[in-house]
Amino acid sequence: xxxxxxxxxxxxxxxxxxxxxxxxxxxxxxxxxxxxxxxxxxxxxxxxxxxxxxxxxxxxxxxxxxxxxxxxxxxxxxxxxxxxxxxxxxxxxxxxxxxxxxxxxxxx
Amino acid sequence: xxxxxxxxxxxxxxxxxxxxxxxxxxxxxxxxxxxxxxxxxxxxxxxxxxxxxxxxxxxxxxxxxxxxxxxxxxxxxxxxxxxxxxxxxxxxxxxxxxxxxxxxxxxxxxxxxxxx
Numbered sequence: 593x594x595x596x597x598x599x600x601x602x603x604x605x606x607x608x609x610x611x612x613x614x615x616x617x618x619x620x621x622x623x624x625x626x627x628x629x630x631x632x633x634x635x636x637x638x639x640x641x642x643x644x645x646x647x648x649x650x651x652x653x654x655x656x657x658x659x660x661x662x663x664x665x666x667x668x669x670x671x672x673x674x675x676x677x678x679x680x681x682x683x684x685x686x687x688x689x690x691x692x693x694x695x696x697x698x699x700x
Numbered sequence: 701x702x703x704x705x706x707x708x709x710x711x712x713x714x715x716x717x718x719x720x721x722x723x724x725x726x727x728x729x730x731x732x733x734x735x736x737x738x739x740x741x742x743x744x745x746x747x748x749x750x751x752x753x754x755x756x757x758x759x760x761x762x763x764x765x766x767x768x769x770x771x772x773x774x775x776x777x778x779x780x781x782x783x784x785x786x787x788x789x790x791x792x793x794x795x796x797x798x799x800x801x802x803x804x805x806x807x808x809x810x811x812x813x814x815x816x
Contacts, residue, residue, distance in 0.1 A: 625802035634806040682800040689747035
C-alpha cells in the first residue's frame with residue numbers, strides 16, 4: 593500500500609519560514625492536499641492539488657510537489673499557525689485514500 | 701451555510717455494532733460525494749470510506765468487510781454501519797464532503813469508544 597511520510601514535528605521561530613514535507617514514492621505524479629488541524633477541532637483544507645490555497649488561507653501558505661516530496665511552506669510564521677498538518681493523496685492503484693502521519697508545527 | 705453533523709457515537713463492547721449518522725444541510729447533498737474519516741485518540745487521520753453521488757463506494761482495507769457506508773439522499777444523510785468492532789476502532793469519526801480527495805467541509809466529529 594502507498595505510504596506518505598511526514599516528520600512528526602517542526603519547530604520555527606515567529607516570523608521565520610516553516611517547511612513541512614510529505615514523502616511518497618513518485619508523489620509528484622499525484623495531487624497532494626493539505627489540512628490544518630488545531631486541538632479539539634476538525635481538520636480544515638488549506639491547500640489542494642499541490643498548490644491551490646483554499647479561500648481565506650493567507651498567501652503566506654504555499655505548496656509544491658515534485659519527485660518524491662511534496663512540501664507545504666508557511667512564510668512569516670505566526671503563533672496562530674501552530675497546529676497539526678496532514679498531507680493526503682488518492683492512490684488509484686490500491687483504490688485507497690492515504691493520509692500522512694501528520695506534522696506538529698510548534699512556534700517557538 | 702454548509703453543515704455536517706454526526707450522531708450515534710458512544711460506548712460499545714468489543715464485537716458489538718454501532719451505526720453512525722451524518723446529517724447534511726446547506727447544500728444539495730444528492731449532488732455531492734462524501735467520506736468518513738476517523739482519528740484515534742492522539743493519533744493521525746485515517747480515511748475509512750467514500751461514497752459517490754451515485755453508487756460507487758470504496759473502503760479502507762482496515763474496515764473492509766466490517767463497515768458498511770450508505771446514504772439516503774431523501775434524508776440528506778450519510779451512514780456508517782460498524783460491525784465486529786475492535787478496541788482499535790476507538791476514534792473520533794468525521795464525515796467530510798468531497799470527492800475521493802480533497803474534502804472542503806468536515807463535521808465536528810463523534811466519539812466511538814470500543815471497550816468492555
